Amino acid sequence: METTATTIITLAERPDLVDAAQYLADAAWPEFMMHDRLVNRYWMRLYEEFPEYQFVLMDDQSERVLAMGNTVPLACADDVSSLPDGGVDWILTEAFEKSTASAHDGHCQFALQIVVDPGLRGRALSGAAVRAMIAIGKQQDCASLYAPVRPNQKHLYPLTPMERYIEWTNDDGLPFDAWMRVHARLGARTLGVCHESMRIEGTVGQWEDWIGMRLPDSGEYVIPLALVPIRIDRHRDEGLYIEPNVWMQHSLD
Ligand SMILES: CC(C)(COP(=O)(O)OP(=O)(O)OC[C@H]1O[C@@H](n2cnc3c(N)ncnc32)[C@H](O)[C@@H]1OP(=O)(O)O)[C@@H](O)C(=O)NCCC(=O)NCCS
Numbered sequence: 001m002e003t004t005a006t007t008i009i010t011l012a013e014r015p016d017l018v019d020a021a022q023y024l025a026d027a028a029w030p031e032f033m034m035h036d037r038l039v040n041r042y043w044m045r046l047y048e049e050f051p052e053y054q055f056v057l058m059d060d061q062s063e064r065v066l067a068m069g070n071t072v073p074l075a076c077a078d079d080v081s082s083l084p085d086g087g088v089d090w091i092l093t094e095a096f097e098k099s100t101a102s103a104h105d106g107h108c109q110f111a112l113q114i115v116v117d118p119g120l121r122g123r124a125l126s127g128a129a130v131r132a133m134i135a136i137g138k139q140q141d142c143a144s145l146y147a148p149v150r151p152n153q154k155h156l157y158p159l160t161p162m163e164r165y166i167e168w169t170n171d172d173g174l175p176f177d178a179w180m181r182v183h184a185r186l187g188a189r190t191l192g193v194c195h196e197s198m199r200i201e202g203t204v205g206q207w208e209d210w211i212g213m214r215l216p217d218s219g220e221y222v223i224p225l226a227l228v229p230i231r232i233d234r235h236r237d238e239g240l241y242i243e244p245n246v247w248m249q250h251s252l253d
Contacts, residue, residue: 004061008132012051021056021068028115030225032210032241036198042092046070046112050095052140053109057125057132067129069114071136076108076143080191080249087148087197087245088112109137109252111147126182130250134186137252144252147188148197148245151177154227162193162227162244180246188248197245204232207239215239 011018026034034040046054050072057067072095077083084090091110114129137145154165154177168176175181180190207230208215211223220229230241 004059006057006066006128007060008135009056009058010052010136011047011054011056014056015047015051017056017065018047018054020065021054024065024068024115024117025070025113027118028113030211032200032202032207032223032226033198035200035202035206035210036089037201038089038092039198042096045096046072053136055132055136057129065117066120067114067116067125067132069129069133070112071109071133071145072112073140073142074108074110077146080247083146083191083194083247085195087194087247089196089198090194091148107140107142109133109140109142109145111145111149113150126179127186130182130186134250134252137250142252145250146191147183147248147250148194149180149183149248150197150227150243150245152179153177155225158222158226158228162195162246166190166193166246180248183248183250186250188250191247191249193244194247195244196242198241198243200241200243202239203237204234204239205237207232 009017011021053071053073055069056065059066072091074091074094091112111133114126114133116125116129134145151165157165166180170176175184202210204215213223215221215232218232218234220231222229226241227243230239232239
């Protein structure tokens, strides 16, 4: 498909596009990623309570939704070293479990995800989606955009500590990781690892269903598309995946 001009549309302007946006998001992730308890508890409230911070990128000619993104407003970090070890789960907890003051007084924008239509990947749309996110933050007078970035090639190196992985660079000095590189090219700086961005728990049987693999012993397993190994405890009938992400900051001044 030839892409023509695109328009950023918030879901406050077009609530009828929530289903199209969510359809893209739901199709983007491996099954096990759909079982973070906090994400499942709060996600749809993003569209009800913060629709002006949710958006799609639409192709003007075809009116096809090319990409989508989710963010929320929160109080700015006092200083960046005070950003937590949590990421996605922490953002949702701050937005929906703390006093509303936290969400509504704050004037920083916190990213939750960007998804490009799978049929349109590799066409540089991800940069346009980050620019759209930044434009929305600026429109809302946010001082910074903080993103717990999920490095999209880390799953190929599940045994490498995230601290080390995010230091890998290419010859031009930009991050080795493609998704971090998109943010870096648009001016983001890397702040550090958030070790517990998402937490996904299930019984051993659930994990076997989610990933289509038998898990006969207790211990660690490398599984497809996870950034680090999962831990299985057969005695307690538990499996746990704690996903680390990387805090990156775009200044919106
Ligand atoms: C991550 C994602 C947003 C990237 O979108 P995209 O439109 O395919 O990416 P782009 O075409 O803009 O390319 C961005 C960079 O990634 C690189 N890239 C794209 N596809 C790649 C692949 N399969 N393997 C390695 N690098 C890849 C591109 O070369 C480019 O880097 P460069 O310009 O330095 O060469 C998209 O793959 C996606 O929606 N993934 C599922 C959800 C997700 O992981 N979102 C991000 C975390 S919330």
